Amino acid sequence: SQPQCPLLFCTALCWSLLEQTQAQVTLVVTNGNLTCIKAELSASFFIPYDTANGTTPVRVELPGTAKVGGNSSCGDGARLPELVAEFGDGYSLGLTFSTNNSLYAVMSLKLQYNLSDTSVFPGANRTGVVTVETTSVGIVARVNTTYRCFSPSTVSMGGVSVTFSDVKMEAFMKGDDLSLNESVCLADQSITTAPPQPPPTTTTAPPAPPPTPPGPPVQGSYSVSDSNGTVCVLARMAVQLDVSQYSASLNKTIHEVVNLQPNQTKSSGSCEPNNATLVLSQGGATNLTFLFTLNTTSNRYHLMGLSLVAFWPDMAAPFTASNMSLDYLSSSLGRSFMCSSEQTLAVNQNFSLNTFHLQIQPFGLTAGQFGQAEECQLDQENMLIPIIVGAALAGLVLIVLVAYLIGRKRSHAGYQTI
Ligand SMILES: *[C@@H]1O[C@H](CO)[C@@H](O)[C@H](O)[C@H]1NC(C)=O
Ligand SMILES: *[C@@H]1O[C@H](CO)[C@@H](O)[C@H](O)[C@H]1NC(C)=O
Ligand SMILES: *[C@@H]1O[C@H](CO)[C@@H](O)[C@H](O)[C@H]1NC(C)=O
Ligand SMILES: *[C@@H]1O[C@H](CO)[C@@H](O)[C@H](O)[C@H]1NC(C)=O
Ligand SMILES: *[C@@H]1O[C@H](CO)[C@@H](O)[C@H](O)[C@H]1NC(C)=O
Ligand SMILES: *[C@@H]1O[C@H](CO)[C@@H](O)[C@H](O)[C@H]1NC(C)=O
Ligand SMILES: *[C@@H]1O[C@H](CO)[C@@H](O)[C@H](O)[C@H]1NC(C)=O
Ligand SMILES: *[C@@H]1O[C@H](CO)[C@@H](O)[C@H](O)[C@H]1NC(C)=O
Ligand SMILES: *[C@@H]1O[C@H](CO)[C@@H](O)[C@H](O)[C@H]1NC(C)=O
Ligand SMILES: *[C@@H]1O[C@H](CO)[C@@H](O)[C@H](O)[C@H]1NC(C)=O
Ligand SMILES: *[C@@H]1O[C@H](CO)[C@@H](O)[C@H](O)[C@H]1NC(C)=O
Ligand SMILES: *[C@@H]1O[C@H](CO)[C@@H](O)[C@H](O)[C@H]1NC(C)=O
Numbered sequence: 001s002q003p004q005c006p007l008l009f010c011t012a013l014c015w016s017l018l019e020q021t022q023a024q025v026t027l028v029v030t031n032g033n034l035t036c037i038k039a040e041l042s043a044s045f046f047i048p049y050d051t052a053n054g055t056t057p058v059r060v061e062l063p064g065t066a067k068v069g070g071n072s073s074c075g076d077g078a079r080l081p082e083l084v085a086e087f088g089d090g091y092s093l094g095l096t097f098s099t100n101n102s103l104y105a106v107m108s109l110k111l112q113y114n115l116s117d118t119s120v121f122p123g124a125n126r127t128g129v130v131t132v133e134t135t136s137v138g139i140v141a142r143v144n145t146t147y148r149c150f151s152p153s154t155v156s157m158g159g160v161s162v163t164f165s166d167v168k169m170e171a172f173m174k175g176d177d178l179s180l181n182e183s184v185c186l187a188d189q190s191i192t193t194a195p196p197q198p199p200p201t202t203t204t205a206p207p208a209p210p211p212t213p214p215g216p217p218v219q220g221s222y223s224v225s226d227s228n229g230t231v232c233v234l235a236r237m238a239v240q241l242d243v244s245q246y247s248a249s250l251n252k253t254i255h256e257v258v259n260l261q262p263n264q265t266k267s268s269g270s271c272e273p274n275n276a277t278l279v280l281s282q283g284g285a286t287n288l289t290f291l292f293t294l295n296t297t298s299n300r301y302h303l304m305g306l307s308l309v310a311f312w313p314d315m316a317a318p319f320t321a322s323n324m325s326l327d328y329l330s331s332s333l334g335r336s337f338m339c340s341s342e343q344t345l346a347v348n349q350n351f352s353l354n355t356f357h358l359q360i361q362p363f364g365l366t367a368g369q370f371g372q373a374e375e376c377q378l379d380q381e382n383m384l385i386p387i388i389v390g391a392a393l394a395g396l397v398l399i400v401l402v403a404y405l406i407g408r409k410r411s412h413a414g415y416q417t418i
Helices: 004-021 377-417
Strands: 025-031 034-051 054-061 082-086 092-099 103-114 129-134 140-142 146-149 153-157 160-171 182-184 219-225 231-247 252-259 265-271 275-282 286-295 300-310 319-323 328-332 336-339 343-348 351-362 373-375
Touching: 025 082, 034 092, 034 103, 092 160, 103 153, 103 160, 129 153, 140 146, 140 182, 219 275, 231 265, 231 275, 231 286, 231 300, 231 319, 286 351, 300 343, 300 351, 319 343, 328 336, 328 343, 328 351, 336 377
Parallel strands: 146 182, 219 265, 336 373
Antiparallel strands: 025 034, 034 054, 034 160, 082 092, 092 103, 103 129, 103 140, 146 160, 153 160, 219 231, 231 252, 231 351, 265 275, 275 286, 286 300, 300 319, 300 328, 336 351, 343 351
């Protein structure tokens, strides 16, 4: 139908743009005439680094100009086969392979990057080449087959993560080119709209990281002080982010639930007479801002604005969501708002915030302490349920007792008539 055409065109455009920025690289390691490792892949790196102002994340793509470096080898008795892709001064990506003659795997993944490169890491507070490495990579395939994984998959090493996509590779090769038989990764097996491929063969299941539900978030304590060092926003809460984002590589909207880790989260903000902000920042990659306003006529405050800027490893671009006309967490000046129950604060169709065990107060704190608490409706209802259940049970006991007494009287009367 007509109205969908521009949308389809846009999607096609986005795909071609994506393919342009995500360079596909072909890397071959040989020993004389023998090819032992061949890889066709795209990779991007998510690297947080320290500046004078805190931690900033940067995204680096494996460029199309990446070359097989001199440290690559087909291995021998003393060392394992290794593919080292070099891309610029001080940058390399290394994959070491091992096998037990039925399966082969990427034993370790190593990334080197150069903090002295100010075009990529502006304002880094140190220089030099940094090496990060991990041995849990999760790339496993059967010998004499090509490992195939078109879906993006992310490997973390410390704060740095590597996202591979459009991967076809083989090590311990017997022929000159990739085997037509494939070991397809789990993520690809779940995609029904796979591009036309040679008929898939029976596959081993490489250990792909399963999407684990995060469990309940941990309660953190956060505060904001004004220029005089007086606490002007105080909060105790457990926070969970519920984010929907479109994944171009998967061609669908994916839904992520992420807990804020209090031990990695810093609070900051500002206080004006009639408004106050609380900014929770987790590792430079997640910034969550609360904006409170005070109505000086009614002497009540409420949460007017919530905004989220997140740049997570699996994102192609930073995610942003903001709504500045909300009405949540309303209470009186000088009192705190309290809600032990789970609350969902909807921000827009792509983002909502779940809070648990919350107590928060902007404005009118005395000596940095919470004022008297005003409990939320949900908590009051939750308190009411046990009371109602208790009353109902008591009523039931009473009815049974009365019925028993009446029954006893009747049977007693029955004995008398015999
Ligand atoms: C490479 O191939 C050439 C011609 O096919 C052959 O003459 C040569 O011996 C081979 N070298 C090795 C190391 O196998
Ligand atoms: C760089 O910044 C981080 C965090 O801000 C700090 O922990 C580290 O000591 C700094 N390093 C240098 C060399 O200044
Ligand atoms: C190559 O190997 C040498 C010696 O093991 C090491 O110092 C160097 O960092 C390696 N280069 C790369 C790009 O891995
Ligand atoms: C190779 O390793 C896999 C997984 O660790 C195991 O299931 C398999 O039996 C091993 N094969 C051989 C020949 O050792
Ligand atoms: C792989 O192929 C080689 C040569 O074609 C063969 O000798 C070997 O047994 C094969 N290995 C497996 C596990 O299929
Ligand atoms: C740090 O912050 C100051 C002031 O906000 C800014 O001028 C400077 O460019 C920032 N530096 C970096 C490395 O972002
Ligand atoms: C800070 O203290 C000064 C002097 O006590 C006072 O005039 C000013 O209003 C205070 N500022 C804030 C933000 O409370
Ligand atoms: C994305 O998925 C929709 C249906 O889910 C399909 O119609 C469309 O062709 C897909 N687009 C691409 C580029 O694969
Ligand atoms: C943060 O807390 C979690 C559990 O609450 C723990 O697993 C993790 O190791 C802690 N991280 C740091 C850096 O303390
Ligand atoms: C907060 O209040 C100050 C003055 O009271 C005003 O200048 C500022 O624009 C307000 N900020 C917001 C976000 O409303
Ligand atoms: C979060 O805020 C910090 C400090 O303002 C900034 O350096 C960082 O880039 C922000 N993160 C995102 C994802 O915008
Ligand atoms: C403040 O509260 C009064 C009384 O409830 C209301 O009439 C007024 O519209 C409120 N002002 C704002 C800016 O919300």
